[in-house]
Amino acid sequence: MSVKIATLFPEMFPGHLGLSLAGKALEKGIWSLETINPRYYATDLHKTVDDAPFGGGAGMVMKADILSNALEAHQPLGRFIYMTPRGKPLTQALAQELAKEPMLTVLCGRYEGVDERLLEAYNAEEVSLGDYVLSGGEQAAMIMLDAIIRLLPEVIGNANTHAEESFHNGLLEYPHYTRPADWVSPDGQLRRIPDVLASGHHAKVREWRLAQSETVTAARRPDLWEKYKKTK
Numbered sequence: 001m002s003v004k005i006a007t008l009f010p011e012m013f014p015g016h017l018g019l020s021l022a023g024k025a026l027e028k029g030i031w032s033l034e035t036i037n038p039r040y041y042a043t044d045l046h047k048t049v050d051d052a053p054f055g056g057g058a059g060m061v062m063k064a065d066i067l068s069n070a071l072e073a074h075q076p077l078g079r080f081i082y083m084t085p086r087g088k089p090l091t092q093a094l095a096q097e098l099a100k101e102p103m104l105t106v107l108c109g110r111y112e113g114v115d116e117r118l119l120e121a122y123n124a125e126e127v128s129l130g131d132y133v134l135s136g137g138e139q140a141a142m143i144m145l146d147a148i149i150r151l152l153p154e155v156i157g158n159a160n161t162h163a164e165e166s167f168h169n170g171l172l173e174y175p176h177y178t179r180p181a182d183w184v185s186p187d188g189q190l191r192r193i194p195d196v197l198a199s200g201h202h203a204k205v206r207e208w209r210l211a212q213s214e215t216v217t218a219a220r221r222p223d224l225w226e227k228y229k230k231t232k
């Protein structure tokens with residue numbers, strides 16, 4: 001997958017995407033990263049990339065003409081995404097869909113955002129991480145890309161790794177335990193693992209895990225639970 005990032009802060013990349021799972025995949029060429037710095041395409045002496053909003057108000061707006069020059073110099077863009085709290089929420093389903101794309105370009109906004117006409121002209125798909133405001137789209141892009149890259153077929157060899165994790169079947173994941181089977185926590189309490197997990201009875205383990213997933217989803221995420229019940 002080839003990824004292009006339009007950002008005023010190219011030095012933020014690859015950031016954590018250069019480490020661990022994503023970093024190894026980057027080294028292996030499973031995905032590639034190219035940054036596009038709009039400032040390079042500014043036409044005036046001061047390298048202006050933003051301007052005051054028409055109609056007044058606080059903050060600055062990234063200029064459509066300069067951003068467009070930057071994007072045109074890096075065609076093709078593939079699927080074009082703009083990170084913004086106004087976008088549709090990033091979900092595991094969207095990450096799975098985006099992981100199938102051969103090319104993505106992610107535009108990261110700063111200041112108050114981007115001139116709306118640029119988003120219209122490039123048919124930007126607007127994506128949000130959630131109902132809170134970050135200081136820029138870069139961190140949001142990195143998190144979205146992390147969710148996408150770990151799903152690329154060559155990144156985690158074992159497809160079952162994803163089949164069991166949260167959201168795959170519309171439920172949160174069941175709890176995990178490892179050795180020692182008996183552990184005394186600092187408050188003096190003996191904490192044993194659930195017996196079924198050491199029983200060697202695979203069907204019973206599966207049943208227990210599903211029941212746990214259902215319980216935790218119903219308790220913590222009534223929204224997911226309602227959807228799950230409808231599809232069952």
Ligand code: ADE
Nearest residue numbers: 083084128129133134140
């Ligand atoms: N930029 C600033 N806040 C954001 C958010 N919540 N999601 C995506 N992009 C953003």
